[in-house]
Amino acid sequence: MSNEVKAMPGNAAIYSPKSQLPSIDALRTAAPGAKVTAASEKERSRGAPPFIITWPDLMVTVNQMPAEQLVRHLQGFQGYLQSRCELVDPELLQRVGGMKQCLGLVVEPDFDEEGRGEALVLALTELVEGVFFAGGAVYAADGSCLAAPPEEFDEDEDEDEEEYEEEYEAQYGDTPPEGARREGPPTAMRVAQRTLVFGALTARAQLEDYPGEDREQRRQWLMRRVEDLGLWPELERDERRILEAPAGTLSRRQTIDSSWRSEGLAVLAWALGVSELPAHDHTMDSAELITKKLGLMGDQPSPVLAAPKLRTPEELRRMERRLLALHWRLRDFSLRPQAMDFIEFSRTAWMGPFELEGIQLAGNDLAIGGKPIAQADPQRVRESQSIAMERHHAINWLMGQTWVYSLVDTST
Template sequence: MEIATPDQIRSPVEVAPRALTLFAVVAVGLGADREEIIPWLRENDLFEELSPMEAQFIEDPEPSERQITNASWYSERLIALLWALDLASMPPADERCDTSLLQDILPPYAEVNERDFIKSAKLRSGEELIAMVDQILNLHWEARDARIHDRPPRNVDLGIIQERHHAINWVIGYDGLPWDEVTTDT
């Protein structure tokens, strides 16, 4: 796996496995059997791709309700990764992604195996990625500003946009931070 330097867009070979491992985390968060997910990750050389926090969650037979809720929210991070890989459109900032779409795109459910998914991965252009970063940053700022001033934000959900902001910042190599440490500064 390549290590990104600060503000260097990550390669498709980094983003595709990240999407697959995140899919596993989301699946467990939504109730999938971890006893099926863990062997799948290991068989496909993806277990090592889990971040430390993800590995702890996946291996914990009794995660907290908070961990389960967080894992289910990571579907918003995943949709941002799939958008970056040009495999999905980005839902509106006030609309949660349709998690059933994930199975249409990602192995082991989609009509592509894990190795081919990674091998064929391509990212959107740098210009598209940076434009999306700017758009998400502005929406995130708007949502935070609305919360600070105790008013409803327009067409943006703070929880949704914060998760997407995390993922897109990781894709562009924001400060070169690893997945668990990515910030969402506004």
């Protein structure tokens, strides 16, 4: 597997209470030394960006979100601010709801050291009397922060450590190890261990429907295998209970939840370079992965524990944006079952632009079973939403949201 990845451009989204675009003369003043090209109304109606601003070594494309998409986008953005951010400006949510324009800026190859890209964002935000979103936070035209995820304010703040220790002990039956609260992204070895844990949980769930008379012997063998591989410390308390429960005694909910861990398994196996991630509307066929690639069901050491290595941080970040966007679209559709231009959303999404390569589309929207989501089989759509939630959960854990897997937040 190659470690070389295409660099992602920088991006920002500017929200304005004005519906009119700034003039080309104003942009030329805001971008000294740059060439500013404006598209005609006819060109814009065909999807061309309103402005392209270029220096010899830097290009900024200014896109305008279609008016018919703005209301839904603003609702999603307000949801992000409410669930993921601390508000410095208490009136920001109301202001966002009244915005009449969203400009998505794509800076290629990225924000430059000279600060031209950042200066342009600030100047353009001032021109349209708005606010801008970048790096997960919202800022005013003078650069002051209006809202940001809690860690952006004080990464060293000891926020409710006692409550966290209680949650940790409830899951693991023990006090958290040194540094567990802010360990950051898990090590490759820990990812490998949790991948095998999910393999074991998936295999355990499958035993509930196994017709053979030896299924309890198989469960006991699985327990010994988990112990032999040194996975016991990685198991949360509920996971231990599932593996310890005699075959045929799991509740329907325990069986279903354990089976769905195969989608988290798919993401972790992808992160380790063990397998590719199935399409967003296809569940993971875990049998071959568990048996052959993970080596869980044999009697030899698992190959993934030998020298595990994760994909590059950039690959993980790209997948994080991708899985968040897929989960957002499916959850949004469950609340507002309407078609949308997912291609345009990929360029101007509040979580940052994401690549559509490998994501099946139909009619410019997300495809489920080869059809636009609004025309797809409802059962397939619901199944795809469950897939998206489990995979979003896994990538958030991989990015270091929390040590405890079951405490990961999958808000969209």
